[in-house]
Amino acid sequence: MIRTGNITEITYFILLGFSDFPRMKAVLFFVFLVIYVTTLTWNLSLIILIRMDSHLHIPMYFFLSNLSFLDICYVTSTAPKMLSDFFQEQHTITIVGCAVQYFFFATMGLSESCLMTAMAYDRYVAICNPLLYSSVMSPTLCIGMVLGSYMAAISGSVSQQCAILQLHFCGPNVIHHFFCDMPQLLVLSCTDTFSAKLLLAIVTMIFGIINVLVILISYVYIVISIMKITTAKGRSKAFNTCASHLTAVSFFYISSSFVYLSSSSGGSSNFDRFASVFYTVMIPMLNPLIYSLRNKEIKDALKRLQKKGGYY
Known part of the structure; x- marks a missing residue:
């Protein structure tokens, strides 16, 4: 802390994390460590599989490999600090460190939101305009949509970063969370927010409402197109190509919306903290499973890799 005149400025924060559950410390550390390692392993394996199998070099899996990359970065923005704090008596983080953590967390989250919208458009073209799919979803457009997602997310994060750096903190300096998030920082600020x-x-x-609207509109057209398919087998096949993406989108937006709406006051109850674990740690682990378990093309790619003597 730095005292300037009659004002004491905070130079660091204390992340409460899960320190108020001392009896569960070892269990929580082990569980979060397993989840983190599993997330890295599954997402990296999916990226490698898509890269190695030429049958998966299509727009859908190009977007999916980028989603796996984002999930790795997303969980890494919070999990390592959370895990290291289990061994620290003082769970401190500097204001600069807090701002940097939030920048990467927000960038990855906003990028994922935009990428899911791009994936919804990809499914819309595949179902509603299958004959034009190859020409519409060209490599140039796919790369442009991914780069656009990253650039838009960085712009959104930089603007928030500038706002954070304008804030002053005079105390208290305890963040009732396991990572630096904007609502908690706004409550701790002693200046106008x-x-x-x-x-x-x-x-x-x-990034939230507009992306959700685009996704919903895409799926309205998708459902209308699916209902026009005459055979039950055809409808089932068309629906299965979208089910994984719709499930992942639902988990991402519902869980994050619930947490942010419930913590709009800036506080963070024990339930809010554990709920935050779902969208910051669990979803990046679940996404590879959601997209792979019922995906015949992924299963076929694994079989081809096994025949070639791979490690899968």
Whole structure:
């Protein structure tokens, strides 16, 4: 802490994390470590599989490999710090460190939101305009959509970062969470947070509401197209190509919306913290399973790799 005149400025925060569950410390560390390692292993394996199998070099799996890359970065923005804090008496993080952590967390989260929208458009073209799919979803467009997702997310994160750096903190300095998140920082600030809250609302509207609307509109057209298919087998096949993406989108938006709406006051109850684990740690682990378990092309790729003497 730095004292300036009669004002004491905070130079670090204390992340409460799960320190108020001392009896569960070893169990929680082991569980989160297994989840983190599993997330890295599954997502990296999926990226390698898609890269190695030429049958998977199509837009759908190009987007999926980028989603796996984002999930690795997303969980890494919070999990290592959370795990290391289990062995620290003081779970401290500097203001700069807190800002950097939130920047990467927000960038990966916003990128994933945009990428899921791109994947919804890919499914829309595949179901509603199958004859034009190859020409519409060209490599140039796919790369442009992915790069656009990253650039848009970075822009949104930088704007929030500028708002955070304008805030001053005079105490208290305890964050009742396991990572630095904007709602908790806004509550701890001793300066006016109106502009920061307004910016957060704008970013949420652009990346949350607009993306959700685009996804919903895409699926309205997809459902209409599926209902026009005459055979039950054809409808089932068309639905299965979208079911995994729709499941992943539902998990991502419902869980994150629930947590942010319940913690809009900036506080974080024990339930909120454990709920946050789902969308920050669990979803990156579940995504490879969601996209792989019922995916015949992924299973066939694994079989081809086994025949070639791979490690799968």
